[in-house]
Every structure is written in structure tokens, then in C-alpha cells.
Amino acid sequence: MAGVWRKIASVVLLVAPAIILFDFALKNPTLQSVATDLNNWAVVVGAFALGIGAYSLVLRHGRMISKRRPEWPYSIMLLLTMFTFIVTGLVTGSITSPQYNWIYTAIVMPVSSTLYGMNAFFIASASYRAFKAKSWEALVLLVAAIFLMLKNAPIGGVISPVLPQIGGIIWDFAGATGMRALLIGIGIGTLALGLRVIIGQEKTPLGGAE
């Protein structure tokens, strides 16, 4: 049984990519609808996976509470919040209902925007720690960053109109050279990794060889 099931997995790994890749280049309505369905199937399976995550989370925090680990009150708070969201969402039947909207805007929105904005603070500390011109490479990194900042911030153009121009030249050069090479490399690398997974040479992303 296990052996047969694993064979099916290898077949899926080979057939699904074939359908999706051929669908891209060939104009065939049947192929197209099969490819769309395959994509939806993956989304459906993925939606089920969330249950595993929730289970794992409840398991961990339940253990923390029952064993009175130092952080157990936070765990209670986490589980309570989680169930409040689930109950509110499922009872009101929509994530746009006023009640649901209220708890969402009160908690998720401010924390998200705060963490996102915290990047600005971390950029500052990283700038102080990491931009030491200890090698030529680091110097190049530093110079490019400074000129780009002077290009973006209005103050650069006020100090001298030449500064944003230099920044512009560096920006164009970076986009046409380094970024281009990076993107090409990523395309090729993904193809290589994908091929190895598809033909069954790389089993780790499936959960190991067992």
C-alpha cells in the first residue's frame, strides 16, 4: 500500500508539471481547464494544511499552559484571541461583517503596520553596523547606497543637482547589470531544482527519503 502510494506520488510529480508546462505554450482548451483545476486542487489541499498548523499551535500552547511554563498566561491569551476570531468569523459568516472588521482593525492592522514600519529603524542600526568600508566590495556597497539616498530624498537635489544625477546613473546601471544577472540566474536555478524534484532525484522537499 505504502509502496503503491509512493508510486502515485512520483507519477503526480511528473504529470502535473507536464500539464501545466504544456498548457503555457499550447493553445488547448481541455489542457487549460485541467491546468486550472490542478491549480485549484493545490489551493484546496493547502487550505486543509492550515488545520495542521492550528493543531500544532494548540498542542504547543496547551502544553505550556498545562505544565505552567513561564509564558503560560500569554499562551492563554493567544488561544483566546484565536478562538474569538474563528467564532466571530464563522458566526457572522463573513470577514467583512462589522464585528469581525472591528477586531481585525483593532489588532491585526496596527501590529502589521508597526512591524512593517520598524524596518526603518532596523535600516538605521544596520547602516551603522554593517556599512563599514573594510573591503573594496563593502566600499562599493556603501557608495551606491549613499548616492541612491541622495537621489531619493529631496534634500539631495537641494545640496547639489549633480547628486541625484549620479544616483540616477548608478540606479540605471544596477538595474541593467546586477539585477538582470540575478534574475536570469534565479530563472535557471529554479528550473534546475524543479527538474531534480520532478524526476525524483531530490526528495527532501517532499519530506525526506524515509
Added chain:
Amino acid sequence: MLIAGKVSWALITLVFSLAMLVVLYLASRKIYVPQIREHPGVHAITEAVGRAAEMGRPVSFSPGTSSLYDTKYAGDTAAALTLLGYVAKEAVKTGSKLIVGIAPPTVLPVAQAIVQTAYSLEGKSEEYVEGDTVRFYSPDQWGFASSYIGMMYRERVAANFLFGGHAAEALILAETGATVGAMQVAGSTNVYQLPMYVVACDYTLIGEDQLAAAAYLSPDPAQKGVIFGQDIAKLICVGLIVLGAILSTAGIKIIYQLLAS
């Protein structure tokens, strides 16, 4: 038959795939085994795990916030999971505590299986704690980020690995790692987050580096062969670019039109 504009795509995918498969075959049959240079970041992974073991502090790993079926970063996630296999093995071998923080639920069962296998292969199954070694945090990038940085502070991790598709939370994770004094190796194919890693981490596997590292660290040495296939593909690209640029200087746009076909 083929859709106009996709002919070049089909051709290039075919040629590149063939190059990779042929080299892979030659390497597995030991007919031609390419010599692949080691990226310093790859060596640093081993070093960081060893350092954590010496300090008696944990190792943390994040395989990214992109799901298994992400339309852009699926390769990134797969590479991160391969690297997780290697890091887990090293951590178990050296006896450091491993903490894997998971964001996408689809990655969770895979990561659990990988880590559990690594523990049982070394005969340390009892050290793997369900729900605790591999921790699911939150599918939301900021929910995940807040937990992951909280964990890094409280566990005082000594080595931190950030691979896979991270978005704007990348710098937050990396800079917190630097604050708690962890040695950090990161990699991604998200070109907007790579600069953050380059600045904040000790070693960065830039773009393709990470994807190649996945093959380089594979337990099966023949897998390194595929990296030479990638090189051939890149050299074809270099050839196309140089030839195309020279031809277009002469006013001949044949390569451009070929690629647009």
C-alpha cells in the same frame, strides 16, 4: 500549434532542461564529474551550527513565508527545505537544539517530516518534540515575524538561518538575529530582500547561490552535476546577450525577434 510568443520559451526550457539532465546523467554514471567551487556561505552553515553547539545555545531556521505552491517562490521554498535537511542533520550531529519557525501551513508537514527523519537517523528520536522543534507560528507575515523575533530574543539563538521566500519581514528577522548575537546565513530569490540580507547577515547566498547550494549539499554527490548544467545554461545566455548586442549594433535584430517569437 504553439502559441505565438511562447515558441522561444518552449525552446529555451527544452534546451536548458536537456543540458541539465545530460550533465546530471553523466555525473551519476561517473563519466564526467564536474568540479564545483564551494560558496563561502555554504561552509559558513556548518560553521555556524558548530559554533552554536560550542556555546550551548540553539539554532533557529526559517524556510520562508512563501507556500509550497507559490507561483514565484516555490523553488525558493523547495531549496530552503533542502537546506533545512542539511542544517537539521548538522544540528542533531553536534547536539545543538534546533528550532524551526514555520509560516506557511503547507510547509509545516514537510518540515516536520524532514526534521523528524534527521533526529531518528541519528537515533535521537526522543529529542524531537512534536509542536516544539518545528513550530508553526502564523501564516501571516507579520504574525510570523513577531513570533520569530520574540523567539530569537527569548531563546538567545547562536545561529540563525533565513532561507526561502521572505518578504518585507526579512530585515526585521535578520537585524534581530544580529542583535542577539547570532551568526547568520541567509539566502533568497526575492531580489528586493537580498540587499537586506547582504547588509545585516554574515553570509548571503545571493539568488542562484541558494538554489545551487541545495544541490551542492545534497547527500548524493552526483546531484552536484546539475550545477554544471546551470552553468551551461548561463553561458548560453551570455552568448545570446553578447551576440545579440553586437548584431543589434549592426542593425540586425534577429536575436530579439527570435526571443519574441
Added chain:
Amino acid sequence: MIDAAMLSLLISTTLILAVYSILYRENPAFRIGEHLMVGATVGHAVVLAVFQIRDLAWRKLQSGIATGNIAGIAYVIPMFLGVFLYFQFTSKFRFLARVSIALMLAVGLSLSIRGLIFVNVIGQIQGALAPLTTLPNIAYLIGVVCALLYFVYERRASEATGPLPKIGRYVLMLTMGAYFANTIMGRLSIVIGTLTSLFVVPAWYLIPVAFLVICADALIRRKTPKSAKAG
């Protein structure tokens, strides 16, 4: 009295300050924010997943059975595959999750491959074919070739190209520096937005409170040097 809107504002302001307190050090206020956020986002995701399964699979299955459409009935397959994922927790039937994972990975990888080859590889090569009539274009060609050669891993091939990969490394560093600096404006506008929302009454009153708490904590910690430093 405090109405719903005011309460929401107070909660969100407190959370903003609690999360920002991590910049000082790891502390209970941050932990509260962290655990609330995880609970909220996981709960949200569960609700979304339930709706997704309902709309994407259950409804299609229902209409498939009603009309006899095979594609609709076939949606029973991913639902079973989804349930199989849960056998991950048993040691005996763990293998059942394999096909579900294979399906997701296969779909993701093939979608990535087709998009990345088309956009990244072909699109970028096309972009690099500018005629070599201007100085920038010549510089771009040299730069992109060097940067690509940096990614050549085979030892002999890499050595055969001489100093070019090394130059490529500099080109990549320049790119990293430029892209790093270019994200700053966007990040700053987010934090400016958050600060603007803090600088209105009544949220405004909470800022000095937060500062006083931090100062008090700093003083206490200075007097007791035993406590380990996290910041």
C-alpha cells in the same frame, strides 16, 4: 463615555507602542502584542481557509454532483488529499500525506518555472540587447556579462574567464547597495503614517507614558547590573 471606535483606537495605539518597545528590549508588553497578533492572524487564516474550502471545493463538488460534471465531482480528490495531510501525525500512515505534498510542490514548481523562464530569463535577455552605440549601453553589456559569470560554479569554467567573475561580484555589490537604499523611502512612509496616527489626541497621551516606563526600567536595570542584557 468610551464607544467602540474609541476603544478600537486605544487598543491599536497601545499595541503600536507595545510592539515598538522591542526596539528598547524584549519585554512583557511586546509579548502581549506578539501573542495577540499570532492568535488573531491564525484565527483569521482558519476562517479564510474554511471559506476557501467551501467556495473552491465544496460548492463545485455540489454542483458537479447535481449536473453530473466530472470536473466538479473530481474536487472530491483534493478534499481527500487534504484530509490525508493529517496522517502526518501518525507514524504508520504518514506515507498518505506524500501525494498531497507532491501535488502542491509540483504545481508550485511548474508555475514558477514557466513564469521565471518567461519573465526572468527571456525578458531580461531581450532587455540586454541594446545596440552598443552609447557609453552606458557598452557599460551595461560588460556589467551584465561579468555579473552572470560570477554565478558560474564549475571551477575550470570559472577560472577560464579570468578576472571577470570578480568584477561581477563588484557589480552585484553595487546593485545590492542601490536596491537597499531604494527601499528606504517606502519603509519610511509607512512609519511616518504610523507616527501620524499616534500624534492625535487621545493616542498622543500614551507616548509620554511609554517613555516614562522605559526610562524607569532603564534606571532600575542600571542599579541591578545582574540582569542579562538583551538589547
Added chain:
Amino acid sequence: MMIFRELLSRNYKQIIYLALFLALAIPLVNPIGLPVPVQKTTMGVYNKIESLKPGDVAVVGSNIGAAIYAEVYPQYIAILEHLFRKEGVKVLLVGHGTEAPIWAEKALNEINAYGRKTYGADFVHLGYIAGEEAAVAGLCRDIHALLKVDYKGRPLTDLPMMKNIKSAKDFTIVMDFTASADSQYWLNQAYATYGTAVGFGLTAIKVPDAYAYYTAGQIFGILESLSGAAQYEVLIRRPGMAAQGMDAQSLAHLLYIALMVLCNAFVVMERRVKK
């Protein structure tokens, strides 16, 4: 200098964070008014709107959402303000997405539109149209066939201004505020088909794509993120939230540069001491 260094080396992160907080907070509380150089693309928008004559019709694509609010909303306010200052220019607001009309109303109230001009005669808010590019195409072909009522449910036939506005042929300019693909829709449907002049107000991330259209002369101008809004505020002499934001941006950027220079200065100093 040495004291400074001592402080930074001991608690450097907290001090840097505090400095950045001050650099951001001070201009928000008390605007400094640092100078802002005006870009060509912004000037293009300004000149176009300045050249509008009485009777001309300006369509404002109102697609503000929470995600793009910080970058685009200040531009939106500035443009509406400018349009409302022009005597006799008719303004037509329309957007995609359920959220859009709420933001549009908020903006109209913020510039006191209802107090300054007559609704129905000088400006009309159509609300949102569902259906992506097809909807824009429909709107350009025949407004009255696509929509019967405005945002608040009043019949279009009751609004005097709408009598003379039937299709994209009657639009003088379209100014679209967005962060998504819909800028493309107006370019395809209004500019390509009817030759209506089109301009954009965009988030920073969308600008590179749009810039190609600008250099090709297909659009008359672009407002680029918060900096575009700040420049526009300077041009129409109405410093608002964007100008304040720009002060904070300038100070923060200067702080980042100072930090980079400072850490290198310390490295050099250390070397000297060692010698």
C-alpha cells in the same frame, strides 16, 4: 567626539532608534519646510491642469485603498484642490473597488468641495464601477449606458453637468490614482481609442513602468509617491501632509547617511589609535 563614540558603542541601537524617532517626529509636529526640488513629471501634471479652460472636463480615477493610502492619498488631495481652484472646470470622480468611493468622499470633504462648488453642476461622484478594463471601456464608450445613477443613487439625468458628458470624447484629461493595473486600462481605453490626455498618480513601485509611457509622450505626467505629492503641494502653495512627510524623509535620510559616515570615521580613528 569620544564621548559620542563611547555612548554609541555601549548602547548604540537604542540611541540610534531614539535619534530616528526624533528625526521623524519633530517635522511631523512642527514642519520645518525643507526645500523640495520639483521633478519634470510632476511639472507635466501641474502644467496640464493649469492649462484647463472653463468647460473642460477632468476625470479623476479614484482608486485609493488602505494599502496605497500613505503614498497616493496626499497626491489625490492636492490634485482635487488644484482642480477645484480652476474656475469652470468640471470634475468627474470614478473608481474601481468597493473601498474607493469612501476615500473619495473623505477627500471631497477635506477640501470642502460641497461648500465651494455645486454638486451636479461642477462635479459629480460616480462611485465605483465593477468589471476591470471592460468597465473602463464601457465608461469611455457611453457613460449613460453603463451607469444610471451616481454614488448616492441620484439619476444621472438629473445632474446638469452630465448632459454634455457622454463618452471619452468629452473628457479633456484623465488623472488616475492607483497602484494596480488600472492605469493601463485608461491608457488603452481613453488615450489609445479616443486620444484623451492621461496622467497618473502612483506608488513608488509602479513608477518605472509608467515612466516608459511618459518618455514616449503617451501620458502628460506622473505624480511619484509621497515626493510627487509634496512637490505638488509646493506648486499649488498648500503645504499639507506630504510636505511634512517629506521633511521627515529628508531628515531621516540625512541621519542614515550620517550613521554610515560616522561608523567609517570610527573605524579610521581606531586605526590611528592602534598605530
